[in-house]
Amino acid sequence: MSRRWLRVLRTPLGLTTAALVVAVVVLAIVAPVLWSDRAEVYDTDNILAGPSGDHWAGTDGLGRDIFFRALVASRLSLELALAATVIGVLAGLLLGTAPLLLGRRLGRLVTTGVNIAVAFPGLLLALFFAVIFGVGATGAVLAIGFALAPSFARLVQTLVAGVAALDYVSAARVAGVGRVRILLRHVLPNIAEPLVVNATIAGGGALLAFAGLSFLGLGVQQPSYDWGRLLFEGIGMIYVNPAAALAPGIAVLVAGLAFNLFGESVAKGLGVSAVGGVPVPATSSRLTGHAGRRDGTDGSTHMAMAPSDLVLDVVDLRVSFPGPAGPIRPVRGISFSVRHGEALGVVGESGSGKSLTALAVAQLIEEPGRVEADRLEFRGADLRDGPRAHRHLLGTSMAMVFQDPMTSFNPTRRMGSQLAEVAVHHQGMTRRQAMARAVDRLRAVRVPEPERRATQYPHEFSGGMRQRAMIGMGVMGNPSLIIADEPTTALDVTVQQQVLDLLQAIRDEDDVALVLISHDVTVVGEVCDRVLVMYAGRIVEDLPAHQLQGGALHPYTRALVAAVPDMRTDLDQPLAVVPGRPVDPSDVPTGCAFAARCPLADDHCRTVDPPLAPTPTGSQVACWHAGEPLELDEGTGELVEAKS
Known part of the structure; x- marks a missing residue:
């Protein structure tokens, strides 16, 4: 960070403007004392004397030296501009972060108000607020501050929206971190640079605007004076002594340019945009290192276990979003359950609803998204009550491992502190205890040199180590369920196997349930006990993992399995593919959604959607032609109906 700022000062413009800003600030400090x-x-x-050796810019109507008055006025001018800038920045931050803090509905009202205010010129807003707050320095400070707020709020809204969509913010929500803490610890530090740059530029703009209001008689009033007031008085004697207006005018020009150009040079150097302006038991050496009993009798963050051994019970889960032609339903009524120690795999192409199902269970779908279910229970707790009702539960008993570890961690915070946040927030640990546990968790997930690694930033970890650290964050508490959303994406096969082995070890060690989401049926077949195959927001097949190879009944499942090459694949023949394109969630056809791509489909399939029904083999399948023979067309690589 410091190197980047030093790079700004190495440029001619950056060095010159920085020197000017320092000179103006020093002048504002010493001038009233000296002169x-x-x-x-x-x-x-x-x-009303003209310039002379005794009075370099002449005198005013009372014989006072205009040059020294311009120097002394620098303090009040900068103080008022700084006060207005602080008001504008704080108001802009409050307005810009409202969608994150207040939720989508109230946040939308605030955003609408900001958009309306931005449509008006800043000077017009300043004059409007000046009339409301009245004539004088206080009214002018408030007027300029509130006039600066809309443009700064628009910038903050844009930056916050970009960061709030990243995985490490979602991870913080899963950990039960509140909105204010997410804002202060995860969002604002990552948008600090552009905010500082634009605040610097806004300071220059406030300086010029304040001089303008004082010049118009709406700002500083006699006997006080700032540069704008001196400029107003100088214009009155311009025909007698033009230098009377020139001295404060030059001061306003130099100071305004210094702040604006310094902000621009910092923006260019940093590559950002500048816009207008409780005691705790000792940690265990076991892999999950429980801080209390599994039944939650430690009286802290864990609730009593449900009588059933079900960890997660989902019945008729539906996720919808508003669309131009009505609600879009990417998840259309799915039901499943996960028991202690069970590993459930969820597979399907992109857009099949796998990740949305996981996000719905983890309570990470915000408005306008809508989550509905006949039952959505985690360890006996009804998650339909909303994330706030079960924040402590989601933060310690449910862990989520996202598919991109680079965006799952806050790049401005050290890895150890990010893992320790869960223990501090939910388990009542001191920061030292939490950091010791974080190091223990990094060691548990086989990160080498955990003490040193805990002090490093995410970019200093390799992809595989970041994914291990993400799993380590999940086991900071006592998870009953780990949801892993494509945890091996973008990892090479060796590291992929290490991550899968780690998840398997965590599951075996403490009977933790695992939901593994993947598009790779081989990975799921290796790790999981049971597999859900999703297509177009529905479960089309639910089968034991050992039946994937040779025992799948749905044509879609068989096509997915066939599309994975193995050592017996004939390299001289086209690789197997699933023909066609996945269904658009906004335009799901009548009948079976897979009918357009299915070699067994008939008119009945295209008009009647098959239910998910049990089979003699112990699986469930939603297909009118389940298990009918298929063969691979060597010319196209597609599965076709077997010839009789």
């Missing part, structure tokens, strides 16, 4: 007496001396023998 206040000379600026207030009345010289009745030199009233």
